[in-house]
Amino acid sequence: MPLPRPLAPTGRVAVVAPASAPLDPADAHAGLSVLRERGLRVETADPAGGPAAYLAGTDDARVAALNAALARDDLDALVCVRGGYGVLRILDRVDYAAARAHPKLVVGYSDVTALHLALWKEAGLPGVSGPMVASDWGVGLDAETEADFWRVVGGDAGYDVRGPGGEALTPLAPGEAEGVLLGGNLALVTALLGTPFLPDLTGAILFVEDVGEAPYRIDGMLARLRLAGVLGRLGGLVFGMFTGADVAPGRPTFSVDEVLAHYAPSVGGPVASGLVYGHVPRKSTLPVGVRARLTCGAEARLHVLDPVAA
Incomplete structure (x- = not known):
């Protein structure tokens, strides 16, 4: 299918809420203001009826608003207001035919991981795991993080992924692999096991992160991926940030780094950590x-080969 159009600072975007509502509405208003200040033509596609408990709206309302936005030709991108929870509840009702017929960038991370992977699996639509309206734009982005966002949505390619401060990756297992770059939140990747919406990860370069998960929980999710045969089929694996993984003092625990190192040999290809990506x-x-190449030797490099928009 054709790639989505690049998103320029003068593009037209709709803000969608397929998961949870903003924790603080002021952050959403601030984020909308920042995007408009950048030059974007922004409109909101709020679910009808308002929030429902921990959801931005009922399943019917959220999927209706999302599908209506996916079907439009006059939008360059959909930017999610935040993650939280709720995308899993509507994956079987997303209009993948509309997403395929009217390709556009979908921007978000965390719970939006499930939507990205399902859109790639069912519609061949690439996406952007990047800053959301309330969670990021509304609380302030540093200049380097924002510049990296515009580079990706603008359709850049042929670059090494480094942190906003130039942080390099750390090699955990040697090798070189080229494959489709897929991933996002580890809990959501794991939650898609056994569903029709997890892409075939054979040969893929998987990147994962998480928040608020203790080391034993991260261990358990990686164990599930190993037992399901996913880790062994990967071309390569890149670990991002695992924030909020603290354990109460005096409790026996492995460190997160020890857990990640334990599962690196299960991949059979290059593995790296230290990706500055996640809930930070x-x-x-x-x-x-999109296609990428992961090389791990004395150093580790994740090189993006193809653009996400053209």
Whole structure:
């Protein structure tokens, strides 16, 4: 299918809420203001009826608003207001035919991981794992994080992924692999196991991060991916940030780094850690569904080969 159009600072975007509502509405208003100040023509596609408990709206309302936005030709991108929870509830009702017929960038991370992977699996639509309206734009992006976002949505390619401060990756297992770059939140990747919406990850370069998960929980999710045969089929694996993984003092635990190192040999290809990506203020924006190359030797490099938009 054709690639989505690049998103320029003068593009037209709709803000969608397929998961949870903003924790603080003021952050959403601030984020909308920042995007408009950058020159974007921004409109909101709020679910009818308003929030429902921990959801931005009922399943019917959220999927209706999302599908209506996916079907439009006059939008360059959909930017999610935040993650939270809720995308899993509507994946079987997303209009993938509309997404395929009217390709556009979908921007978000965290719970939006499930939508990115499903859109790639069902429609061949690549996406952008990047800053969201309330969670990021509304609380402030540093200049380097914002510049990286515009580079990716603008259709850049042929570059090494480095952190906003130039942070390099750390090699955990040697090798070189080229494949489709897929991933996002580890809990959501794991949650898609056994569903029709997890892409075939054979040969893929998978990137993962998470927040608020203790080391034993991260261990358990990686164990599930190993037991399901996913880790062994990967071309390569890149670990991002695992924030909020603290364990109460005095409790026996492995460190997160020890857990990640334990599963690196299960991949059988290059594995790296230290990707500045996840639930942190400063982070890299990553394309989802484009070819990339991961090389791990004395150093580790993740090189994006193809653009996410053209």
